[in-house]
Amino acid sequence: MTDVEGVRNLVGTGFVQLIGGALTSVASTILLIQISPIMTLSVLVPIVIFAVVMLKAFGYVRPIFRERGKINSEVQGSLTETLGGVRVIKAFNAEKQESINFEKGVDRLFQNVKKSLTATAIIGSSSIFLIGLASTGIMGIGGYFMMGGTMTMGEFLSFTLLLGFMIAPIVQMGNIGSQLTDAMAGLDRTQELMNMKEEDDSEVRTEFLKDVQGHIEFHDVSFSYEESKEVLHHISFKSNPGSVTALVGSSGSGKSTIAGLVATFLNPESGRVTIDSIDIATVNLSSYRQNLAVVLQDDFLFEGTIRDNILFPRPNASSEELDQAVRGAYVDEFTDRFADGLDTVIGERGVKLSGGQRQRISISRAILANPKIIILDEATSNLDTESESYIQKSLSELMKNRTTFVIAHRLSTIRQADQILVVEEGRIVEHGTHDMLLESEGRYHELHTYQSRI
Ligand SMILES: Nc1ncnc2c1ncn2[C@@H]1O[C@H](COP(=O)(O)OP(=O)(O)OP(=O)(O)O)[C@@H](O)[C@H]1O
Ligand SMILES: [Mg+2]
Known part of the structure; x- marks a missing residue:
């Protein structure tokens, strides 16, 4: 957002000034030549030299501007992260360290700004010095011409006046130059971003899935x-389709x-993952992910109400569908006790809810999405037996026919699995059902006995 702001400044004000200034300059130059070609030349030569030097100087400043965009986003990013992790910071008494980190970032930014300001200041003051020099020179030459009778007083006066019109825009261009450099640096960074390859590459991912059955296979991945x-x-x-792995x-x-890999967040290096016998690498991502839901251990909830969070995958779902999802995940069991029910605001990342409640909201969200394929990362946290049984029930509601x-960490889930x-x-290393694997007394048997002992 800040990178393109520079472009906005340039287009909004800079260009207008530049065009007006350039027109004035050109017109004045023509008139100046008509009055006295020699005097005009003696002004133009230093100006051209100055312009070349200025271009070089802006070439030097541009990487500094580009660096500034980078530092800016780094400092802002780490600040956002710091604020997001404020509980961890407080818990480990790390405020000081974090504020030192922030100071360091701000200082880097300051040094960068200082560097570019020094450069632009040198350009600015040298352009003013140039005007002084040119005016003095013109007065000298003009005086000499007037004494020799080759120039009238009137001509001299109009020459100096027009000279002002010619030079003022050039000085202004020094300002516009720094705007232009800023905008160019911003454009460089924007272009880098625009040139990144899209995840859903339309050239490779050409298959659109319809009527997904949910047959997933890994081939030597x-x-x-x-x-x-x-x-x-x-x-x-x-x-x-419909099985639990x-x-x-x-x-x-x-x-x-x-x-x-199943969620297509990662892509296999060799081998293939297929859905209904189609290579996932060739499938249009949004057509696949429409059929997918992911429930993670500590799922991300958004600032807003519980309703917003559940409706998140399908904002236009009917109230019956919402109701079904809410009851399926036993969310109503606790929202009924809240004064605002589903419209309770949960705060940033759901801080106003317990871990078990958050989990049930994310399960409810997945039920509403009504996917064909589900990925669950079961929580290992020890919930009390009541919460545990609610989550157990909502999970089995979610897994039905998908x-x-x-x-899995819970024995009960593992036991129910088809494979x-x-x-x-x-x-x-091993592959089978619970009973089969126990019988073979291998690694699963080991894990199982270890867990049962706990
Ligand atoms: N983003 C990553 N970059 C590099 N290595 C990674 C990355 N994520 C995971 N790994 C490595 O890949 C291996 C497998 O990690 P993975 O997260 O799949 O383990 P896991 O079986 O899910 O473990 P856990 O039960 O602790 O969640 C690990 O050795 C890990 O160090
Ligand atoms: Mg893991």
Whole structure:
């Protein structure tokens, strides 16, 4: 937003001045030449030299302006983050450290502004110095001509007057020059952003999904976040429409990464992920994501009312649909006790609600979205048994007739799953139902006995 502001200033005021100034300059120059070509030349030569120097100077200033845009967005970004994490900062008594960080950012900005101001100030003062020099020169030459009788007093007066008209816009251009540089730097940064590749690349993603069944299959998928550090190795499995696939395994084994691939937040490095036998990499993203919902451990709620947050995926849903979603996730169980019911304002990121309540709102939001494919990252937090049972019930309402991927921590969810994938170090080491896996007494058996002991 600030980058394009420079362009607005330039187009709004700068250009108008520039055009008016340039016209005046040109007209005055023609008249000046008519009065005395020699005197005009003696003014024009230093001006041309000055213009060249000025262009060079603005070339030097431009990267500084560009840097300023970058610093500005960095400082603002980190400030926003600081304010968002204010609880963590208070809890760890880190106010001082954060304010030092902010000061450092502001100081960087100040140094940058100082640098560019110095440069523009030098340009400005040297242009004024140039006027003085030119006027003095003209007075000298003009006086000499008048004494020699080749120029009248009237001609000399009109020459100096016109000279003012010619030079004033050039001085002004110094100002416009810095505006122009600012705008150019802003345009550079804007262009960088505009040239970034879109996620939903219309050249590659040409398949539009209709009537999604929800058949998801991984064909020998490998993935890495960083080069030469593969996180998933040759993953293959199949999830039938309406089935529940539970992902279990130790921390860092790659469960969230598999979920991210299903959600198309990540793209496989080799191998394919298919939906109803179509390669997801060729599918139009919005046609796929219309059929997808994600419920995360600590889901993001927006400032506003509970109703706004539930209606978020489909703002035009009917009141019956809303009602169904609210009851399906047992949100009414607590909103009925609020004076404003569904219209209760929940504050930034839902700070006015408990963890369990927030979770039920995000489940309700997913029910309303009515997706074919669901990705759930189950909360590990210990909720009291009552909340727990509400969430359990709302989750099973949500999973009904949908292809579900659940990163499961609760035994009850895992037991219900149609298939369990045990992931270790980026590989599927075991695969089957709860009973089958227990019987084979492998890694799942180990995890299971460990968890039951707790
Ligand atoms: N954005 C990222 N950039 C680089 N490496 C990452 C990134 N996200 C995850 N990893 C790495 O990928 C591996 C798998 O991570 P993943 O998040 O899939 O684990 P997980 O099984 O979901 O673990 P948990 O149960 O703790 O959530 C880890 O070794 C992790 O360090
Ligand atoms: Mg994870």
